[in-house]
Amino acid sequence: MISDDIVRASSSRAPEAGPAASALALLAHQPGLSIRMLAVGVGLSHAGTVRLVDRLATEGLIERREHSSDGRTRALYLTPTGKIASDEVLASRDEVIAEGLSILKPDELKILCDMAERVLRDRLENLEHSYRICRLCCYDGCTNCPIDAELHERGVERGKSGDG
Amino acid sequence: MISDDIVRASSSRAPEAGPAASALALLAHQPGLSIRMLAVGVGLSHAGTVRLVDRLATEGLIERREHSSDGRTRALYLTPTGKIASDEVLASRDEVIAEGLSILKPDELKILCDMAERVLRDRLENLEHSYRICRLCCYDGCTNCPIDAELHERGVERGKSGDG
DNA sequence: CGTCTATATGTGCGCGGGGCATAGACAGCA
DNA sequence: TGCTGTCTATGCCCCGCGCACATATAGACG
Numbered sequence: 001m002i003s004d005d006i007v008r009a010s011s012s013r014a015p016e017a018g019p020a021a022s023a024l025a026l027l028a029h030q031p032g033l034s035i036r037m038l039a040v041g042v043g044l045s046h047a048g049t050v051r052l053v054d055r056l057a058t059e060g061l062i063e064r065r066e067h068s069s070d071g072r073t074r075a076l077y078l079t080p081t082g083k084i085a086s087d088e089v090l091a092s093r094d095e096v097i098a099e100g101l102s103i104l105k106p107d108e109l110k111i112l113c114d115m116a117e118r119v120l121r122d123r124l125e126n127l128e129h130s131y132r133i134c135r136l137c138c139y140d141g142c143t144n145c146p147i148d149a150e151l152h153e154r155g156v157e158r159g160k161s162g163d164g
Numbered sequence: 165m166i167s168d169d170i171v172r173a174s175s176s177r178a179p180e181a182g183p184a185a186s187a188l189a190l191l192a193h194q195p196g197l198s199i200r201m202l203a204v205g206v207g208l209s210h211a212g213t214v215r216l217v218d219r220l221a222t223e224g225l226i227e228r229r230e231h232s233s234d235g236r237t238r239a240l241y242l243t244p245t246g247k248i249a250s251d252e253v254l255a256s257r258d259e260v261i262a263e264g265l266s267i268l269k270p271d272e273l274k275i276l277c278d279m280a281e282r283v284l285r286d287r288l289e290n291l292e293h294s295y296r297i298c299r300l301c302c303y304d305g306c307t308n309c310p311i312d313a314e315l316h317e318r319g320v321e322r323g324k325s326g327d328g
Numbered sequence: 329c330g331t332c333t334a335t336a337t338g339t340g341c342g343c344g345g346g347g348c349a350t351a352g353a354c355a356g357c358a
Numbered sequence: 359t360g361c362t363g364t365c366t367a368t369g370c371c372c373c374g375c376g377c378a379c380a381t382a383t384a385g386a387c388g
Contacts, residue, residue, distance in 0.1 A: 048346045237336065
C-alpha cells in the first residue's frame with residue numbers, strides 16, 4: 001500500500017497537461033493511429049479527443065491524413081515539431097523516474113523491473129487497454145515490451161481491431 | 165522505466181475526480197487542517213481549494229469551524245457522512261492496489277515495500293511536500309509511516325509551519 | 329492605542345477543457 | 359438503391375480552475 005506513493009511521487013510531477021503528453025507519446029510509437037484508438041489511449045471521449053487533436057494540429061504538432069483504405073478514418077501522424085515535443089515529454093518523464101529511483105541499487109532496479117513486468121502482464125485486459133498502459137512508455141528504451149509479448153502470446157497484434 | 169506503468173495501472177482507475185478524493189483522505193487523517201495546507205496537499209490554488217471546500221461543504225461532507233486561536237484560519241473537519249465517503253475512497257484505492265499487486269508473492273511485496281519506503285524518504289522535500297505524498301494514504305494501515313519517521317528525524321513535526 | 333504589514337480566507341470574472349447530443353461522410357450488406 | 363453501423367466533426371453547455379481583488383485578523387512598532 002505504500003507502493004502507490006511512488007505513483008504520486010512521479011505522477012505529481014507530470015510533464016504537462018496529461019492528455020496532450022499521452023497523445024504525443026502514443027503517436028510517436030504508433031503513427032497512423034485513428035482518433036478512436038487515441039481516445040481510448042488517452043482516456044477521453046471521442047469529442048474530447050477531437051478537440052485535443054484540433055489543438056495539437058493548430059500548434060503544428062500533429063497532422064491528420066487520409067486513411068489509405070477507409071475513407072472515414074483519419075490517420076494521425078506527428079510532425080517533426082511534434083516529434084521533438086514528444087521526445088521532450090518522454091525525456092522529462094525519464095528524468096523524473098530516474099531521479100525518483102536513484103536511491104535504489106542496480107540489482108534492486110532489476111528486481112523491481114521484473115516485478116513490474118509480471119504485474120503488467122497480469123493486469124493487461126485487452127488490446128485497447130494496452131494503449132492506455134503504454135501511453136507514456138519510452139518506446140526507444142522499451143525494446144522487449146512485456147505488453148507486446150503478452151499480446152503476442154494471446155494471439156492479438158496491435159493494428160488490428162480484435163480485442164481479447 | 166517500466167515501473168511507472170504500475171503508476172498508470174492504478175492511477176488510471178482513480179476512485180473519483182482527483183482533488184475531492186485527496187481532500188477527504190487528507191482531512192480524515194489530519195482534521196482541523198487549514199485551507200492553505202489543504203491546497204498544497206491537493207495541488208490546487210487557494211481559490212480552487214476554496215471552491216472545492218465549498219462543494220464538499222454543500223454536499224455535507226466537510227465543515228468549516230473557527231480556529232481556536234487564530235481568527236483568520238478556518239479549521240476543516242469531516243462530517244460523519246464525509247468520513248464514510250473518505251473510507252469508501254480509501255477502500256476502493258486499496259482494492260485497486262491489492263488487485264494490481266495480487267500476482268506478487270508476499271516476500272516480493274515485502275521487498276517492494278522496503279524499496280518504496282526508501283524511495284519515499286529520499287524524495288521527501290519538506291513538510292508541505294509530505295502532505296502531497298500522503299494525500300491518498302490509508303492512514304489506518306500506515307501505522308509506522310516512513311514519511312512521519314523521516315520528518316521526525318529531520319526535526320520537523322506536522323502541525324507546525326516550519327518547513328525543512 | 330493607532331497604523332502598517334503579513335497572512336488567511338472568500339469572491340467576481342473569465343478561460344479552457346471536456347461531455348452530450350447531433351450532423352455529415354463513408355463502408356458493408358441485402 | 360436503401361439501410362445500418364462506424365468514424366469523424368461540431369454546437370452547446372457545464373464545470374473546474376486560476377487571476378486579481380476585497381475582507382478580516384494577527385503581529386510589530388511608534
